[in-house]
Amino acid sequence: ETGVTQTPRHLVMGMTNKKSLKCEQHLGHNAMYWYKQSAKKPLELMFVYNFKEQTENNSVPSRFSPECPNSSHLFLHLHTLQPEDSALYLCASSQDMQNEAFFGQGTRLTVV
Amino acid sequence: RKEVEQDPGPFNVPEGATVAFNCTYSNSASQSFFWYRQDCRKEPKLLMSVYSSGNEDGRFTAQLNRASQYISLLIRDSKLSDSATYLCVVMNSGYSTLTFGKGTMLLVSP
Numbered sequence: 001e002t003g004v005t006q007t008p009r010h011l012v013m014g015m016t017n018k019k020s021l022k023c024e025q026h027l028g029h030n031a032m033y034w035y036k037q038s039a040k041k042p043l044e045l046m047f048v049y050n051f052k053e054q055t056e057n058n059s060v061p062s063r064f065s066p067e068c069p070n071s072s073h074l075f076l077h078l079h080t081l082q083p084e085d086s087a088l089y090l091c092a093s094s095q096d097m098q099n100e101a102f103f104g105q106g107t108r109l110t111v112v
Numbered sequence: 113r114k115e116v117e118q119d120p121g122p123f124n125v126p127e128g129a130t131v132a133f134n135c136t137y138s139n140s141a142s143q144s145f146f147w148y149r150q151d152c153r154k155e156p157k158l159l160m161s162v163y164s165s166g167n168e169d170g171r172f173t174a175q176l177n178r179a180s181q182y183i184s185l186l187i188r189d190s191k192l193s194d195s196a197t198y199l200c201v202v203m204n205s206g207y208s209t210l211t212f213g214k215g216t217m218l219l220v221s222p
Contacts, residue, residue: 033209042116043156043199043212056209090155098203100146101210103155 003027006091006104013081014112021076021107023091031097032074034066037088037106049074050097081111115139116213118200124219129190133216135200136182144203145176145183149196150215156199159185190220 004025013019025032034046048056049068063085065077074091088108092101118135125131137145145162160167162174162183173186187194197215204211 040214042214045209048209088153097209098144100144100158100161100201102158105155108153 003102004091004093004104006089006107008107009105010108010110012110012112013078015081015083017081018077018079020078021089021091021109023074023076023104025072025074025091025093025102025104027093027095027102029093029095029102030071031094031101032068032071033092033094033101034074034076035090035092035103037090043090047076048097055097078109081109083111086110115211116200116202118198118213118216120214120216122217122219124221125190126221127190127192129220130186130188131190131218132184132186133198133200133218134182134184135213135216136180137200137202137211138181139202139204140178140181142181142202142204145174146201146203146210147172147174147183147185148199148201148212150199151196156212159198187218190218192220192222194218195220 007022031050035043046060047066067075088106090106091104094101147159148156149159150156162176166175171188175184197217199215200213202211
C-alpha cells in the first residue's frame with residue numbers, strides 16, 4: 001500500500017544539523033497530519049493541515065517547522081534538535097477532519 | 113483521567129483462543145471510534161471503525177457502550193498473525209483530530 005509515502009525511512013542527525021522529512025499522499029485527501037511516536041507513549045499529534053491551512057499546532061517547539069505547499073505534500077523541517085526528539089515521526093492523511101486517518105510508514109529519527 | 117485508556121498488556125494467548133480488549137474514553141461528547149493495529153516498528157493501520165450498533169468483520173467484533181464510555185474489540189480464533197499492538201482511537205465532536213490510546217499488546221503463541 002503506497003497511499004501515504006514518507007521519506008526518508010531512517011534518519012540520523014546531529015544536534016546542529018538541518019534536515020527535512022517529506023510526506024506525499026496519493027489518496028486525494030484534504031487533511032494531513034504529523035504525529036510523533038516515542039517509546040511507551042501514545043501517538044502525539046504535532047500539526048494538522050486542512051485544505052493546506054494549518055489548523056492545529058500542539059505546543060510543538062519551534063525547532064520543528066511544518067510546511068504544506070499543496071494538499072498532497074507535507075514537510076517537517078528540523079533544526080537544532082535534541083536527543084529526546086528521537087522518535088518515529090508519522091505522517092497521516094484523511095478525507096476530511098471527521099474521517100479515519102491513513103498513515104505513512106514513518107521516519108525513524110535518531111538525534112545524536 | 114487520561115483521554116483514552118487501555119490496558120497495555122501484553123495479552124498472551126494460544127492460537128485459536130478468543131481475546132477481548134477494552135478501552136475507556138473520558139470525553140462524553142466523543143463521536144467517532146476506531147481500532148487501529150500496529151505491528152512492531154510499523155505504522156498504525158485502520159482495523160475497523162466502531163459503530164453505535166456494534167459491528168463485525170470476520171473474526172473481529174467491535175462494540176461501543178456510550179453510557180459507560182468504553183469500546184471493546186473481540187478477536188475470535190486467534191491467529192499467529194494477530195500478534196500486534198491494538199490502538200483504541202477516539203474522535204471528538206465537530207472538526208477534531210484523533211486521540212490515540214497507548215495500545216494493548218497481543219501475543220498469540222503456537
